[in-house]
Amino acid sequence: MRVSRFGVAMAGALAGGMFIGGHALALPEGIETVKVAPPSKDHPLPEIVSGWNFRAPETQALQSDDFENPGFIWVEQGAELWDAVDGSEGKACASCHGDAAESMASVGAEMPKWSEAKGKPINLEQQINACRTERMGAKAWKWESGELLGMTTFVRNQSRGTPVNVQTDGPMKPWFEKGQNLYYARVGQLDLACANCHQDYYGKRIRADLLSQGQSNGFPTYRLKWQKIGSLHRRFKGCMKQVRAKPYKVGSDEFLALELYVNWRGEGLPVEAPAVRQ
């Protein structure tokens, strides 16, 4: 009885494996590849591979079809909020930015960006809230709220297919280095760093999970386990908790630096948001 259950599980794992790298399924609209060559010899990875490549065919199929992809509930919510007037200034996002398909066509691939005004990098969630509080006279949306997830997903979706490309020099350099240190820092009771799992062992199974490179190009991502879309910082938190470490806070400087660094590791991968993962 139990033996046969194992047989089924292994058969499923093998079936998943057969497709890996094989592109048995159509890629989501506007995405032409899930693997790119590293931009330079100093890059820590020999190949840069989207998390899409490591998922089971059923999960890939869910992402490939915009009508099936549950993440589109948030894209639609974001589209409505884009045109909705809110706050004391009587403005909507559209009042300043017009048609998102044009004005937001690449910004989702370039975040976090250097903010001269703040004297530090700013990511998409933070930029959305800065526009709300500073230009619209509206309240900041809470991290992981339906509104902020919806708007972030909607804006990132406008860049779908655009290769990730972040600034890492100039004033960004110390943030990049901070992110790199965090990526290689071993933490928690299990004493593991991001790199232990996502650099040294990607493509290998860690119990029920197939380790990917921990790339960020799909975020915000709909997770079947969450039954919800989630931010990149929520995923970082989850990975830290799993090694029994105290996670940093969503929106913290630490996660901002880590976001910059992780995005750089995935440079050249097309933005997939909203991706679907298990």
Add this chain to the structure above:
Amino acid sequence: MKFRFKLGTALALAALLPVAANGAAMVAPDGVQIKDGTVAGSLTGAAGDPAAGKKWFVGRKLGNCLACHANSDTASEPFHGQVGPALDGVAARYSEDEMRAILVNSKQIFGDATIMPAFYSIMTDKRVRKEFEGKTILTAQQVEDVIAYLKTLKE
């Protein structure tokens, strides 16, 4: 003053030498000696229980050894990891004292770069979550149980 000092010393000693259920002295995590890739003798002064060890080996909240290692003896459990080597026949490759050293602190055996956690070492300055602070992943008894189980994996 004097009394408090004595009490403090007694407590400190107690922390270093907790007493196992069977009355034997238990070796605390910071008192374990790893020499030539071995930890000589049981951490509890007694042999472990292989049946219990198998449970800790499989348990996701305990050793979770299966997360990284495949093992034919636990084939009925779904999902075996591919991160470490399969543990079939591990008892033929390592002595009991070597396996104890691997479990206590794998880094001392495989080097600092290993992904395998140290199961009987206390992590400090590692942002350990509150509920695990000052604690080892497995207790001394659980380490001995897992070793007793590994000793049954002869081929």
